Amino acid sequence: MNNNETHGFFGGLTKYGDEEFSKFLRKVFLSSLGYDDLDLSRPVIGIADTSSGYVTCHREMPQLIDAIKRGVLEAGGLPVVFPTASLPEIMMNPTSMYLRNLLAMETEELIRSQPMDGVVLVGGCDKTVPAQLMAGISAGIPFMQVVAGPMIPGKWEGKKVGACTDCRAAWAEFRGGRISEDQIKEVSGVLAPSGGTCTVMGTASTMACISEALGFAIAGSSTAAAPTGERLIAGVRTGRAIVDAVKIGLTPDRILSKSSFVNAATVLGALGGSTNAIIHLLAIARRAKIEFTLDDIAQASNSVPVIVNCKPSGTGYMDDFHNEGGVPQLIHQIKEILDLNALTMTNLNWDETLKSIPLRSPSGEGLTKVSSPVSPKGGLRVLRGNLAPQGAVIKVSAASAELLNHKGKAVVFENIDDMMARIDDPNLDVEADSVLVLKNAGPYAAGMPEAGALPIPAKIAKNGVRDMVRISDARMSGTAYGTVVLHISPESAVGGPLAIVQNGDVIVLDVENSKLEILLSSEQIAKRLEGHEVTSFLPNSHWGNVFKATVMQASEGADMDTSFLGSEL
Known part of the structure; x- marks a missing residue:
């Protein structure tokens, strides 16, 4: 055989010690699928399928994948679907975040090891999209993102x-x-009436919009509901676009820049999006080898008001935002502070993209003008202080204004089990102005579950109290709300100052000045930290041990640090 092509099914050959034999074997087995020489001459487009019986959000994914395949075929490519793990937020123990890096690693290796010229990554439920973005960037071949889409209300x-x-x-x-x-x-029985991800601006919807802002999803595609024809059209258009990207060699490193991430963080602020997006953006930027920090996110997200009227920051739902025109119309509203030269995977920059999408006047139902925002400042704020030397975050747009400057005595829970056992104890020494403190819920200790929005203690809730200041090294769901300080870094388990908080200590939250403090001297904190032992409640399993050995802190995106193995990725 004289076939010297290295693309399509003849790229990344299996190592048998005879390259021509490797090609011959591939042709033998591909013939069993009915592929002829014309098929094998086409660019191969992998389609990563995260549908699963455990992932209710992805119920509509088979039809979406069929639509993507149709688009690939129309553009002259050959679609090949392959399964990956999937991460159903509500079904995973201890938390899907514990497995985000594993899914990213698995997906990257499947892209690298299987013959494909480009890939469409199909995700939706919270951690699938960031894991896929991390994987696609690390793998380095042309890729695009399609999401399952939000459910209908x-x-x-x-x-x-x-x-x-x-x-x-x-x-x-x-x-x-x-x-x-x-x-x-x-x-x-009526809160989740269809397939699709949460129908508010939770983590899934936020990351869908972020993937679009970064340029990996077709403009306007992230908000169409899962059960609609518009969602299928987004799949078809993506299938066509990825073939075009392969033909011109448009790889992620060619479209990503510092501006891409600043744009995404600015969009995040305007969305009033999930705090989880902060961790994911940091990890995605790290995979792109672009210097992008927590402070960059804080500056960008605070440069805009919240103009998307979706719960939990607003009152509407994702269908309201979609009916306003979705992400492209949001970008129209804030384009003066964005870098519209940032390129997308359609080989158009955002300035060129917007020229084909006429500006619409927002009604306020799902999107507002900058002059009449949902909230005057971006939804997220980064805090620092002697309790969070490397930072913490709070979703200001979903908090109670009267609690954003607060001083109260700590009511401490040593871990999640301790909290669940005592939170509703009628003898719990807690008042409405107390500060609830949860320790040992960070990345190393517990995989960083969405436990940060602690329940209001029953004895307080029954008095009509609906919010209290709560602080932890955990995350919270993007659909949650309240005056909740999250992602405290370094986490308590590895010796962060949160570890020393005791019942009755006075905690000061000053969001206006971006401060989170405990009223103790540095000497008192150091004294209490003496003899601290590193703690983890994660499984003693193969992945559990790899995770504990590699996971970084929330302020670094909780990505994998493999530098101790002798090489930095």
Whole structure:
């Protein structure tokens, strides 16, 4: 055989010690799939499939993948679907974040080891999209992102409702005795009426919009609902676009720059998006080898007001935002402070992209003008102080304004199990102005679960209290709300100052001045830290041990640090 091509099915040959034999074997087995020489001359487009019986959000994914395949074929490519692991947020123990880096590693290696010229990564539920973006950037071949899309909202007692902000609101009302057991059962049946991700600006919707802002998703594609024809059209258009990207060799390193990430962080602020996006953006930038820090995110996200009217920062749902035109219309509104020269995987920059999308006047239902925002400042704030030397975050747009400058005595829970055991104890020494403190819930200790939005203690909730200051090294769901300080770095388990907080210590939260402090001297903190032992509650398993050996702190994106193995990726 004289086939010297190194693309398509003849790229990345299996090592048998005879290159021509490797090609011959591939042709033998590919013929069993009905592929002829014309098929084998086409660019091969891998399609990473994260559908799973455990991932309810991805219920509509088979039809979406069929649409992507159609687009690839129309553009002259050959689509090949391959499965990867999937990360269902509500089904995973201890948390899907514990497995984000594993999915990124698995997906990267499948892209590298299987013959493909480009790849479409199909995700949706919270950690799948950031893991896929990390993987695609690390693998380095042309790739594009398609998301499952948000679910459609339901109706309850005459009002529009949807997962998962309304899930949390209903559960809080039930815990506080304000709705009955029959009502909580009834509402549970209408909060998630279709396939798709949460229908608010949670982590899934935020990361979908971020993938679009970074240039990896077709403009306008991130907000179309899962069960709609628009979602399928997004798949078809992506299939066509990835073939075009392969033909011109448009790889992620050619479109990504510091400006791409500043744009994404600015969009994050305007979305009033999930705090989880901060961790993911840091990790994605690290994979791109672009210097991008927590302070960069703080500066960019605070440069804009929140103009997307979606829960939990606003009152609407993702269908409201989509009906306003989605991300392209948001970018139209804030384009003066963005770098519109940032390139996308369609080989158009954002300035060129917007020229084909006419500016619309927002109604306020899903998107507002900058002059009449949902919130006057970006939704996220980075805090520092003697409790968070490397930083912490708070979602200001979902917090109670009266608690953003607060001083209170700590009520400390040593870990998640301790919190669950005591939070509703009628003898818990807690007042409405207390500060709830959760330790040992960071990346190394617990995989960084979404436990940061601690429940309001039952004895307080029954008095009508719906919010308190809560601080931890955990995360919280992007659909959650409240005055919740998260991602405290370094985490308590590895000796961060959070480890020394005791019941009755006075905690000061001063969001205006970006401060989180405990009223102790540096000498007192150092004294209490003496003899601290590093703690982890993660499984003693193969991945558990790899994770603990490699995971970085939240302020670094909780990515994998493999430099101790002798080489830095």
